Amino acid sequence: MRVAVFSTKPYDQEFLDAAAKGTSHELHYFDTRLTTDTAPLAKGSDAVCIFVNDQADASALRILAAEGVKLIACRCAGFNQVDLDAAHAHGMTVVRVPAYSPHAVAEHAVGLLLALNRHIPRAYNRVRDGNFQLDGLMGFDLFNKTVGIVGTGKIGALVAKILHGFGCRILAFDSYINPDCTAIGVRYVDLDELLAESDVVSLHCPLTPETNKLINEKTLAKMKPGAMLVNTSRGDVIDTGAVVDALKSGRLGYLALDVYEEEEHYFFEDFSSRVIEDDVLARLLTFPNVLITGHQAFFTAEAIGNIASTVIASFTNFEKGLPLPNKVEKG
Numbered sequence: 001m002r003v004a005v006f007s008t009k010p011y012d013q014e015f016l017d018a019a020a021k022g023t024s025h026e027l028h029y030f031d032t033r034l035t036t037d038t039a040p041l042a043k044g045s046d047a048v049c050i051f052v053n054d055q056a057d058a059s060a061l062r063i064l065a066a067e068g069v070k071l072i073a074c075r076c077a078g079f080n081q082v083d084l085d086a087a088h089a090h091g092m093t094v095v096r097v098p099a100y101s102p103h104a105v106a107e108h109a110v111g112l113l114l115a116l117n118r119h120i121p122r123a124y125n126r127v128r129d130g131n132f133q134l135d136g137l138m139g140f141d142l143f144n145k146t147v148g149i150v151g152t153g154k155i156g157a158l159v160a161k162i163l164h165g166f167g168c169r170i171l172a173f174d175s176y177i178n179p180d181c182t183a184i185g186v187r188y189v190d191l192d193e194l195l196a197e198s199d200v201v202s203l204h205c206p207l208t209p210e211t212n213k214l215i216n217e218k219t220l221a222k223m224k225p226g227a228m229l230v231n232t233s234r235g236d237v238i239d240t241g242a243v244v245d246a247l248k249s250g251r252l253g254y255l256a257l258d259v260y261e262e263e264e265h266y267f268f269e270d271f272s273s274r275v276i277e278d279d280v281l282a283r284l285l286t287f288p289n290v291l292i293t294g295h296q297a298f299f300t301a302e303a304i305g306n307i308a309s310t311v312i313a314s315f316t317n318f319e320k321g322l323p324l325p326n327k328v329e330k331g
Contacts, residue, residue, distance in 0.1 A: 001319045002026045003073075004042035006034040007051040009268065012075075015308035016049075025315050033264070039063035047071035047318070049311060052078060052295065053264035058086040065090035071318050074328075075307050076298075078234060080207050084330045094328040095314045099154055101303035106158035108297035109202055109232040112256035116228065116291040117142070136288075140199075143167040148198030150191070150214070151205030151233065152178040159202055160186050171198060174205075195222040200230065207234035217242040226253035232297045235259040240280050247287055255290045258297045267294045 001024070005016065008029040016027055028045070032038045034054035040063060042048050048069055050056060056064075056072055061083060064072075072082055074096040087094050115121060118139040126133070147163050149156045152174045160170045160181050170186040171194045172178075182188075191214075195201065201223065205211045215229065215238040223229075229252060231238055240261050246252035260267065262278055276282045284290050298304075310326065317324055 001046045001071075001315050002044060003028065003047045003049055003315060004045040004069075005029045005049040006032065006038070006041075006054050007268070011304060012051075012308075015304045016312065019305075019308035019312040020315075023312065023316060025312065025319075034060060036060045036063065040067065042069055043067045045069055047073055047315060049073045049075055050081065052076050052081060053267065054081055055264075056082040056087070058083045061086045061090055061092065065092065071095065071315070073311050073314055075311050078207065079328050080234070082328070084328065088330050093318065093324065095311075095318075095324055095326045096328055097307050097310045098326055100298065100306040100310065101300060102154035102158050104300040104303040105155045105204075105232055105297040106162060108258060108293070109155075109159055109204070109230055109256075110162050112232070112258065112291055112293065113142075113200060113202070113228065113230055116254050116256045116289070121291065122288070144169070145199040146171060146197050147200045147202065148173065148194035149186075150174070150194070150201065150203045152176075152181050152186070153204065153206075155232075156202075156204035157181050159204060160184065191219070192222055195219060196224060198224060198227060200228045202230040203233045203237050205233055205237060207236050211237050213237070213239045215239065215243065217245070220246045220252060223252065225251055228254035228256065230256040232258040235261040235263050240284070244280060244283055247290065253289065255284070255287070257284075257290075257292045259295055260292070263295060 003025060005027055008031050013029050020027055030041050034050050034056060036059040039060045042064055048064060070092055072087055072092055072094045077096060077098055079096050082094055119137040123137055144167060146169045148171045149160050150173050152172045157178050157180045164170055164184045172181055172186050172188050173191045173194045177188055220242055247255060314324060314326060
């Protein structure tokens with residue numbers, strides 16, 4: 001199978017090549033994102049392999065279909081970058097990687113929480129400059145604090161388990177009650193109660209019409225004053241403008257992000273010598289109580305290896321007409 005791989009970084013090629021070794025798949029790598037303008041690069045391909053910030057919208061899919069593409073493989077858990085109606089209208093199959101390493105994302109979320117709470121980035125920079133003062137570095141004990149977890153799938157459940165080990169009281173909000181969570185004493189409540197009682201709110205829900213801008217001006221006003229918000233799910237789950245206002249007013253005490261609403265314009269690229277024109281992102285970077293990483297929560301050797309092997313297995317199964325366990329169904 002001939003595959004056009006978009007948004008390729010060196011590590012993508014390394015792990016995909018290793019997973020494809022011994023197969024007949026031809027992988028052709030492009031560092032550019034998939035858009036309507038770049039879709040013709042897939043000419044002659046049977047499949048395309050895309051990442052979180054590629055744009056498999058109706059116009060791009062129309063071009064891909066005309067070029068003979070039959071399979072869209074997302075090398076990520078989310079698939080909101082794909083217009084499923086358009087894909088199915090063109091007879092295209094869409095697959096994803098539903099669980100590459102929930103531990104990677106869960107551990108990163110807790111790492112963000114700890115680093116922000118204990119001001120580790122600031123402390124590191126101070127000590128590097130020979131400044132060993134502690135002023136401005138005071139944090140809080142996680143023990144006996146209340147943590148609200150929005151979305152208790154595999155990742156959210158692991159975060160609950162980790163923070164339960166810290167001695168936290170865990171509240172959860174989800175339409176499905178995960179027995180792994182209730183087994184460790186997690187209490188399911190409605191969103192308003194979770195926001196009002198939680199010292200830390202960690203988001204682990206998929207991006208759906210119901211969760212789009214779930215954290216907004218109204219829900220932020222319901223949060224416990226001075227609480228911390230952690231988002232390692234999808235950028236559009238929060239209204240970033242409203243979050244900036246809550247930070248400025250002091251209503252929101254801390255913010256940790258690994259995702260951002262407009263991240264496709266910046267994340268995974270080097271802007272160290274360029275101007276960041278996004279005023280909201282630039283403003284976020286000025287707050288001392290904000291910690292941002294560039295969508296790296298998934299980025300462990302185990303996760304990248306699992307992504308690569310799952311994607312290659314999907315290519316093989318599709319080529320042989322075998323069942324596709326990771327197929328995305330419309331609706």
